[in-house]
Amino acid sequence: MNKKGLFFTVIVIAMFLVLFFLSNNYLSRVKDFEGNLKGTLVSDQIRFIEDSIVFEYYTKIIDLKPGTIERIGEGQIRIDFPNAGRLPSLENKTEMIRLYKNYTEGRLSQLSNVNITLINFYPNLTIVPYGSVFMKEGNNLTFYNFNYTWLKKVVIELKVNESEDDIDSISVPSDGDDSYPSIKVKIRDTSGSGKGRGEEILDEDVNLNPSTKNSFVINFSSGSSVRVDFGRFNGHDGTFITHVNKLFANVTLFEVKYKAVNQTVKALGGNFTLTKLNFTKNTELVIASE
């Protein structure tokens, strides 16, 4: 009788132990699943924030997207900007991007519980490895060539909303040594519509010393003017600036050629880091690449 009771008790305990292990196993599987679920939520959130930042940067801030970066032979790399838009561009982009950065890193970070850091987030783009920095703000389209020895040629064509008949004066810098970068400037007047249309006001291709001040200037009788500078401007050698004053100019052609390098040439617009729980996403804003 006692043996039967003991046997019964052992069987009952064994059955409950089986139940215990089964439920424990189920629990650990559910916990794993919940971990994955949380991971999905966090990665979704991070991806959405990343997508939003890229969208704002591309569509509203940069306004100067490179089209193609290609090797064209003769040991050169060509970068063109088919969507260089017009001048003047928006004023005060620096302030706009500061507001955007502050709001994103501050309020959005706090509310979403995601640590967002925008690094080198400015309204400009950098061509690596050459280190050229391009920007368009207000009346100026500017690019700095901190290492101008790589620069071979710059071509810019502008279509201004002034007539050839109203030209007051034109000045063109004198041609320099063949070893200097070649700067080609084409300016067309308001007649005709579209790319390549309009009377030709200026079509000059000269080699210019990057360490001196060189300017193409066209003044109109209305008091408006358009100027293309190359050389030592804003305290840097090899600086290229297109400046408009009291007129509009469509940038119908803009391309830059460099000496080729054995590295991938990319256009970068800063980067950003997003962190939440154990997830970290570091993204470069690659605007164009070879």
Next chain:
Amino acid sequence: MSKGIIFSLDVLMALLLAVIFSTFIFFSINQSYSNYDELFLHKAAIDTLAVLREDRSLENFDNSSILTFLNSLPAQYCANLTVYGNNDAIVYNSLKSGCSNEGEVVGISRRVFLVNSTSVYLGEVKVWYE
């Protein structure tokens, strides 16, 4: 008499063990409640904000377009869009027709956006089950 006591003790112990095991198993399973709703609502909130961004109705504060889209969400979803200005002041709010209080589980998505390249706003979409 002693056999009866032993039998009663045996039954009591078995019952006690049964209660302990059952309670443990019950609470274990009960605690493992997975909130799938949050995931689905979160995805719906992200989709909603992405669509409002792509059709530019968010940037333009286009009330009819926003409301049309919110009302076209599946019947079981409720959604609310709020846009905050620079000082956290609400500058725009739109709630799907027929919805009122937020549910217990809410999916939220947010994005910062520029309007006319001069002003910065924070858009927030909340989605919950009706």
